[in-house]
Amino acid sequence: QTAACLITKTDTNPFFVKMKEGATAAAEEAGIELSAFAGKYDGDVETQVAAVESCIAAGAKGILITPTDSRALVPVITQAREAGALVIALDTQFEPADAADATFATDNFKAGELIGQWAAATLGDEAANAKIALLDLNASEVSVDYQRDQGFLTGFGIDVKDPKDIGDEDDPRIVGNDVTDGSPDGGRTAMENLLQIDPEINVVYTINEPAAAGAYEALKAAGKDEGVLIVSVDGGCPGVKDVEAGIIGATSMQFPLLMASKGIEAIKTFAETGEKPQNSEGLDFFNTGVELITDQPVEGLPSLSSAEGLEKCWG
Amino acid sequence: MSDTSEPARKGQDFEQTLDRSDSRVAEFDARRHSPIERVQHVLHDNPTLVPVIVLIISLIAFGLIAGGKFFSAFNLSLILQQVSIIGMLAAAQSLIIITAGIDLSVAAIMVLMSVIMGNLAVYMGVPSGIAILVGFAGGAAAGLFNGLLITKIKLPPFITTLGTWSIFYSLLLWLSGAQSIRGTDIDANAPFLKFFGSTIELGGARITLGSLLMVLIFVALWYMLNKTPWGRHVYAIGDDKEAAELSGIRTDRVLVSVYMLAGFVCAVAGWASIGRVGSISPQSFYEGNLQSITAVVIGGISLFGGRGSIMGALFGALIVGVFQSGLRMAGVDVLWQVFAIGWLIIIAVAIDQWIRRVSA
Amino acid sequence: MSDTSEPARKGQDFEQTLDRSDSRVAEFDARRHSPIERVQHVLHDNPTLVPVIVLIISLIAFGLIAGGKFFSAFNLSLILQQVSIIGMLAAAQSLIIITAGIDLSVAAIMVLMSVIMGNLAVYMGVPSGIAILVGFAGGAAAGLFNGLLITKIKLPPFITTLGTWSIFYSLLLWLSGAQSIRGTDIDANAPFLKFFGSTIELGGARITLGSLLMVLIFVALWYMLNKTPWGRHVYAIGDDKEAAELSGIRTDRVLVSVYMLAGFVCAVAGWASIGRVGSISPQSFYEGNLQSITAVVIGGISLFGGRGSIMGALFGALIVGVFQSGLRMAGVDVLWQVFAIGWLIIIAVAIDQWIRRVSA
Amino acid sequence: MSDQTPIVQGRNIVKRYGHVTAIDHSDFELRQGEILAVIGDNGAGKSSIVKAICGAVTPDEGEILIEGKPVHFTSPIEAREMGIEIVYQTLALSPALSIADNMFMGREIRKEGWMGKWFHMLDKKKMEDFARDKLTELGLMTVQSISQPVETLSGGQRQGVAVARAAAFATKFIIMDEPTAALGVKESRRVLELIQDVKARGIPIILISHNMPHVFEVADRIHIHRLGKRLCTIDPKDYTMSDAVAFMTGAKEPPEQQAM
Amino acid sequence: MSDQTPIVQGRNIVKRYGHVTAIDHSDFELRQGEILAVIGDNGAGKSSIVKAICGAVTPDEGEILIEGKPVHFTSPIEAREMGIEIVYQTLALSPALSIADNMFMGREIRKEGWMGKWFHMLDKKKMEDFARDKLTELGLMTVQSISQPVETLSGGQRQGVAVARAAAFATKFIIMDEPTAALGVKESRRVLELIQDVKARGIPIILISHNMPHVFEVADRIHIHRLGKRLCTIDPKDYTMSDAVAFMTGAKEPPEQQAM
Ligand SMILES: Nc1ncnc2c1ncn2[C@@H]1O[C@H](COP(=O)(O)OP(=O)(O)OP(=O)(O)O)[C@@H](O)[C@H]1O
Ligand SMILES: Nc1ncnc2c1ncn2[C@@H]1O[C@H](COP(=O)(O)OP(=O)(O)OP(=O)(O)O)[C@@H](O)[C@H]1O
Ligand SMILES: OC[C@H]1O[C@](O)(CO)[C@@H](O)[C@@H]1O
Numbered sequence A: 001q002t003a004a005c006l007i008t009k010t011d012t013n014p015f016f017v018k019m020k021e022g023a024t025a026a027a028e029e030a031g032i033e034l035s036a037f038a039g040k041y042d043g044d045v046e047t048q049v050a051a052v053e054s055c056i057a058a059g060a061k062g063i064l065i066t067p068t069d070s071r072a073l074v075p076v077i078t079q080a081r082e083a084g085a086l087v088i089a090l091d092t093q094f095e096p097a098d099a100a101d102a103t104f105a106t107d108n109f110k111a112g113e114l115i116g117q118w119a120a121a122t123l124g125d126e127a128a129n130a131k132i133a134l135l136d137l138n139a140s141e142v143s144v145d146y147q148r149d150q151g152f153l154t155g156f157g158i159d160v161k162d163p164k165d166i167g168d169e170d171d172p173r174i175v176g177n178d179v180t181d182g183s184p185d186g187g188r189t190a191m192e193n194l195l196q197i198d199p200e201i202n203v204v205y206t207i208n209e210p211a212a213a214g215a216y217e218a219l220k221a222a223g224k225d226e227g228v229l230i231v232s233v234d235g236g237c238p239g240v241k242d243v244e245a246g247i248i249g250a251t252s253m254q255f256p257l258l259m260a261s262k263g264i265e266a267i268k269t270f271a272e273t274g275e276k277p278q279n280s281e282g283l284d285f286f287n288t289g290v291e292l293i294t295d296q297p298v299e300g301l302p303s304l305s306s307a308e309g310l311e312k313c314w315g
Numbered sequence B, C: 001m002s003d004t005s006e007p008a009r010k011g012q013d014f015e016q017t018l019d020r021s022d023s024r025v026a027e028f029d030a031r032r033h034s035p036i037e038r039v040q041h042v043l044h045d046n047p048t049l050v051p052v053i054v055l056i057i058s059l060i061a062f063g064l065i066a067g068g069k070f071f072s073a074f075n076l077s078l079i080l081q082q083v084s085i086i087g088m089l090a091a092a093q094s095l096i097i098i099t100a101g102i103d104l105s106v107a108a109i110m111v112l113m114s115v116i117m118g119n120l121a122v123y124m125g126v127p128s129g130i131a132i133l134v135g136f137a138g139g140a141a142a143g144l145f146n147g148l149l150i151t152k153i154k155l156p157p158f159i160t161t162l163g164t165w166s167i168f169y170s171l172l173l174w175l176s177g178a179q180s181i182r183g184t185d186i187d188a189n190a191p192f193l194k195f196f197g198s199t200i201e202l203g204g205a206r207i208t209l210g211s212l213l214m215v216l217i218f219v220a221l222w223y224m225l226n227k228t229p230w231g232r233h234v235y236a237i238g239d240d241k242e243a244a245e246l247s248g249i250r251t252d253r254v255l256v257s258v259y260m261l262a263g264f265v266c267a268v269a270g271w272a273s274i275g276r277v278g279s280i281s282p283q284s285f286y287e288g289n290l291q292s293i294t295a296v297v298i299g300g301i302s303l304f305g306g307r308g309s310i311m312g313a314l315f316g317a318l319i320v321g322v323f324q325s326g327l328r329m330a331g332v333d334v335l336w337q338v339f340a341i342g343w344l345i346i347i348a349v350a351i352d353q354w355i356r357r358v359s360a
Numbered sequence D, E: 001m002s003d004q005t006p007i008v009q010g011r012n013i014v015k016r017y018g019h020v021t022a023i024d025h026s027d028f029e030l031r032q033g034e035i036l037a038v039i040g041d042n043g044a045g046k047s048s049i050v051k052a053i054c055g056a057v058t059p060d061e062g063e064i065l066i067e068g069k070p071v072h073f074t075s076p077i078e079a080r081e082m083g084i085e086i087v088y089q090t091l092a093l094s095p096a097l098s099i100a101d102n103m104f105m106g107r108e109i110r111k112e113g114w115m116g117k118w119f120h121m122l123d124k125k126k127m128e129d130f131a132r133d134k135l136t137e138l139g140l141m142t143v144q145s146i147s148q149p150v151e152t153l154s155g156g157q158r159q160g161v162a163v164a165r166a167a168a169f170a171t172k173f174i175i176m177d178e179p180t181a182a183l184g185v186k187e188s189r190r191v192l193e194l195i196q197d198v199k200a201r202g203i204p205i206i207l208i209s210h211n212m213p214h215v216f217e218v219a220d221r222i223h224i225h226r227l228g229k230r231l232c233t234i235d236p237k238d239y240t241m242s243d244a245v246a247f248m249t250g251a252k253e254p255p256e257q258q259a260m
């Protein structure tokens, strides 16, 4: 039987929990023996390194990994490849991307860009006077964090300066950045803090949907639950329901189950034929796609309604 | 003193002069003290003044740096709101630190209990009131578990709660499936869980019931610690456990009650956190343990036990809140906020040491 | 004893019989001990045996559960590799815990120094050797900072290092710009930074120089603690600082040396971590502090100071490594791994307590 | 219960600490209304045997009877609840708490009325008044304030607090483990007077002491402990201090033990 | 330096603890080759003044001269380096370490040869032999093994270890703060003999004690401390114990102080 591994960033994020469920189901079907690993926190390089090593020791044919640090894990997966394993990055790319045999991921910059474009289009002329709050992940600025943040700003039409640095922008429309740890309590506090700086905030970017939920609570408590656009990324079912309820204006849906099933499929093919998967055309990764979910579609920006979203959502 | 009427001719010869001995108590000339010494003395006699003063100074400092907005009733009430959950954890933590213990599991107990309340009330249709009571019982049970390990198996509190933190944390991930319970689902099925999120408007200030609850918890615990026999016993245990045992305190029983009460307070904080956060997320308050300890030490409660007032922890939590809010309003990067909190801890405790030195 | 030749007619009357007094020392009949008591006694006299036995039992248990692969030379050497960095941190932590302190900043010092070494050698063209020496000096300086706060300002170690952890952590995020330094850049510009990643193949086993370094550090520190005057002083301070001071130890100086040495060991671990991870990641080892403490307590070193052998921490780290590897190979969910480590901590220390009870 | 029944009787008590046997099949007896002195070399096991009697350590073997009834104390609290008070060699005071708090530790007085009943509120004033009275009675009021933390007292002053506490609350008997060791001449005398006073109230006392003049002054009987067991008990009227010292140090054979 | 220069001279020493003044402008003097006893009520400030002399506490005011030269000890280590040894009331032993380790604390013997020189290796055997010799000399070898942790000793045995340590290493003078307080009759006697023995070696001793017979037996002069200051010094040959007690307790006016 073919052995394979799935290594996710954490076990506390529903996104990865779903990904694991999807991969486990797909592996069972494909007759692959899958072991799952996860870091203890976002950025836990050490645990992921140990996990890759254990996979090598166990003679895994393929490794699916969501690298918690896109640079730091390159050396160890290079070892894994030398040991004959197929390494596929899920969700987050390595730097350089070709450090892995393939990547099945959301284009995180694109995910940010879509909600940025949506927000700008929704505001129309008012976009020039927008007051934007940016609710990011944490002080360590991991790749998904800056990609989404900078993608959003780009989509909104703001000069991001260094595209790998959060917060170096000087556009007056930005009220400020704060961190949320991707959790509702962090989202709420961060939103309150930024409202303190400027109560007129009318656009809120959030790193993910749990943070968006917290931000909404803060707005509601401040009596500003109407008239503020909250945008987010993820497409988890709770988030899509929040779109339906009008809490989140628009969200970029990712497809963790697709990443997982594609990954398992690729390992199966590799084990049988030695063939490696191909990237999407013109990209250095296989794009598992991103869908904009909103109940207020805007011109020129394809999107799905929350009802359609609920059929595709995960978790 | 003895009621015999025979002449006091007892003991060895040289002791015979004793009845004539002087019974004066040493009285020394009151010398003049330098102003700084006098300050030191006043603070030494009222140790909780220190965090109060630090709090006032930081309020003023940030008022100057961050501008008038900082001083608005709204902002001040917001800070109170923001510290309410960590403040409650700090209250629980203080109880334990006064016994010379430490509890690394407070935040895990709190989140675990909020998940249990949510699962029961939102998904399983249990009436909210009962779900909350189950959560309270769970908090006390978690505290009991800690307390029994510490008293019966005699494990050090640090190690015990390092271990139970892992256990409670994995349980909460398991129970929640790592998923948050959405605010709208709570609103629809069990709005009472959000009770402590309700606000009272009071001229610009928006005070949540959660903030009031925090203050109430502190006052109640302060009363228990300072005005009841139980409180004396808690302090005595923290001061010198063996001496307390020998002088007739059932130290194990008191310690277990302290851990249970702390667990219960954590569960109450868990309920309040639902109102504060608006949803129930297994990922929240991951750093709540260290944050609660930070508040306690900034509040001047000794980690060695037996010394310090629980009110200090309230001020400690507020100081941290003021710093975070102030730095944010002054536009300081998160990075440097972490840096500033580090120095805050060191400086606050250094001042405390300076005051205590007066008696050394 | 006195050299006067006059008859020993001194003191009060009743003392005159003393020269005839018996000089026998109490000798009590050796009674038979139950087997379990005998085990307890043997373990009590050799406390480091406990973690060794736990280690052997867990090796056997996981060999049975996880199958033969677990026992391969390859896997065993891998475990050694995987614990090497936390092991070094645990060595530094043990030093401090033996003085009755605790260091919450070890992991931050380590990562900060690896970032400094990397920035200098990879980005600024400083020769690797010098960059590494700068890192070592930095580690010692960070330890000095902790040590001075603890001895001069008399802050409790827990609070000091809670504060300096924040400070070091924010500095490392700042210096690194929160970006990792890539392995390929290190290979191109400063391969020597990866020195400790080199492996020696030894029939299936792949032993890295980093693993050997860890063992070496433990042996060296063990020697220092047990065979030199300095080591006696470190233990005496942990046992009773005031008594040590009064009996002539310059306790502050020794404490500062301990913190500096610990900081230095952390910096060495920082260098080794570059070889281990293959790159320099500012976010790694965020939980290294608690992990190092876990290894130390599982290794039977008392958090109250003065008791336990540093070798225990090595075994403690290995036990955790064996557990994690074994559970991983047995396909246990991370969630339940966390759960198991929680119980491991509690049970290991409970056994330790049971043995110590023999003397209570 | 006849007047002959001893207050405390210990039979064949054994206590081991790891490899050390501190009490080696020793007997013990305290009679009604008497002051029993326990003397012996350092390390003879005097503290250990009285700790065994009051439950501060649990004996490994042997039997303890209080007023003829077997007891199995697992903690000194149980002994205390029977009216047995102990002044430990280590004093057992909480340094950071006040003198009054320490005196009432574990038996605090609550306010009268509903605040005391329902909210367990302490009656600080009553406790402080009582503590001040007791210390004054003992002539130990050389302290500056009753609400002063015990850690600010000298060794001798602390001893005074511990003795006063025991004297104030005992109803069955008091054990004093070297109560005057740290005390000055004047203070020692006060404690000796106090001991006799307590005896006059009908409460028997076990006094461990190395001070022979003190022992011979106050004791009704002297229990001589040697190498972990009771060597003999003597009447101080029948023997001299020299004899006692000679017995306890092994310089002289003890008398044949009659049923005294 | 003439033979008349006192070994230690303290002038106008003041030490305050918060609100309490423990030493109140007190003088102090220890002469060559003598045994100076310090007596006084509990809390009179005896421990405080000797601590001030040896650097264990830093006086707030006043001057201390050792052999005529002003010193400003900031820690007892500096005093120790001059050959001054102290037996503290609290003993200052490390419970978990062995008797031998404790005796050599801070002045361990290293192995001869390169292991000692370069790697600071301890010579355990030599230290244990020396410790055993010293304890045997003092007749304090009632312990089971020299490598036994101090925490397994009785109070009296511990005191013996502390006294033996001071006697073994002092070259200038020794301060003993109630060294026999916890000791049995036999052990006290040994310590008194030891004190005289040390004196015979030419090393002066400061002895704080509440035991009048002991004081009058060994002291050359008696310093009487009362209410934080030196009341007077007397020659035990000129006064009785009753006089001394009367002075120290305030029952009698002290003699006009001549330059004795
Ligand atoms: N906690 C303990 N652990 C190990 N040994 C102990 C312990 N307590 C006492 N011992 C040993 O038991 C023996 C008797 O001690 P104990 O304290 O009862 O003597 P004692 O007669 O009270 O002496 P002293 O007059 O010095 O107080 C001693 O040898 C002592 O070393
Ligand atoms: N660390 C301290 N903090 C506060 N007060 C202290 C401290 N040490 C001593 N004192 C006070 O100083 C005074 C003198 O104490 P000291 O210990 O010198 O007395 P002493 O003469 O040695 O008494 P004893 O015979 O009881 O040992 C006492 O009133 C005591 O309460
Ligand atoms: O924490 C960052 C991670 O969180 C997610 O957005 C899921 O919620 C992932 O796509 C990303 O890798």
Ligand SMILES: [Mg+2]
Pocket (backbone or CB within 6 Å): D046, D047, D048, D089, D177, E154, E155
């Ligand atoms: Mg005793």
Ligand SMILES: [Mg+2]
Pocket (backbone or CB within 6 Å): D154, D155, E046, E047, E048, E089, E177
């Ligand atoms: Mg004294």
